[in-house]
Structures are given as structure tokens and as C-alpha cells.
Amino acid sequence: MRTVRSDWANTILVCKKCSKKLDGGFGPKGKTSLAKALRQDLGVRKGRKGALGIIEVKCLGVCPKGAVTVVNGAKPGEWLLVSEGAAIESVVDAVGLHAATQMAAENP
Template sequence: MKRARAGWNGAVLVCGKCSRKLDGGFGAKGRSRLAKALRQCAGLGKGRKASVGVIETKCLGLCPKHAVTVVDTRRPGEWLVVEPGEDVAALAARFASPVR
């Protein structure tokens, strides 16, 4: 088995099914999917060198109406339901900060 290094301190799992149902709703113009908008935020970094990885998954099983389910792997007991138009920069800052 080979290993690849990543500078991640954790990962953020974004439900792809929820994102697909909304068809955007995030970012500067409100047209981006949540995972893409989070990756573009300053402070998280990019790719394997990021402080926190952002991964769009299949269905997470919690299906809120008109919102996206998000899980921070550093806080597995606390799932977030993010509605379109919420401040993505504030959400990214939450994930970039160390867990207490």
C-alpha cells in the first residue's frame, strides 16, 4: 500500500445530493455549489496543501429541504444544515479554526 501526504487537519464533507437539488445558491453571485464556494474561500488553502479538505460526497442521509448538509470530520457529532445565501466566508472561517 502506498501513502500520499496531505497537510489536512480534517475534512469537510458536503452532501452532493443536497447541492445538486439546490443547483447553486452560494458564492458571490449565488450560482456556485457549496463545496466549490468553500474551496475558493481564503484561509482553507488548496488541494492537498490545504489546512482542511473539502469533499463533496454522495447522500449523507440527512435531507433538509432547501439546504445542504455539511459534516466537519473533527466534530462528527455536530452536523450543519446550510441554507443558500448564508455567509460562506464565515462558514470557511469556522472550518479553518482549530477545534476546541
């Protein structure tokens, strides 16, 4: 068995099915998916060499109306339901990403 190194400080799971139902719902025009809006706001690269992993998963099974389910890998017992059109800054705070991005910036 082999291992592959990743530069991620944290992993965020975003429900792709919820995002698809909203047809975007985030960003300045409301047409950007939550995962893409988070990546843009935090300046995170896609892939294992980014400072943070923001992954869209098939379905988390909660299926809220007008919201997207988000799970912080560091706090798997707390799932967040993000309402359509929520400010990305408030989502970053609620999920607890400021600490992870600051830690990644300090340790490049």
C-alpha cells in the same frame, strides 16, 4: 499496504446531492456550489496537498429542503445544515474552519 501523506489539517464533507438540488445557491450570484465557494473563500487548493480537505460526498442521507448538509471531520457528531444563500463567512465560523486554516498557515 501503503500510506500516502496529506497536508490537510482538517476534512470537511459536503453533501453533493444537496448541492445539486439547490443548483448552486452560494457565492455572489448564487450559482456556486457550497464546496467551491468554501474553497474560494479560504484559498484552499484541491487535492491532498491543500491545507484543508473539502470533499463533496455522494449523499449524507439527511436531505434538508433548501439547505446543504456539512460535516466537520474533527466533530463528526455535529452535522450542520447550511441554508441556501448563507454568507460563506458565517459558514466558515459555524463549521469551525478558522482555527484549521490558521493552524495550516502557521505550519506550511
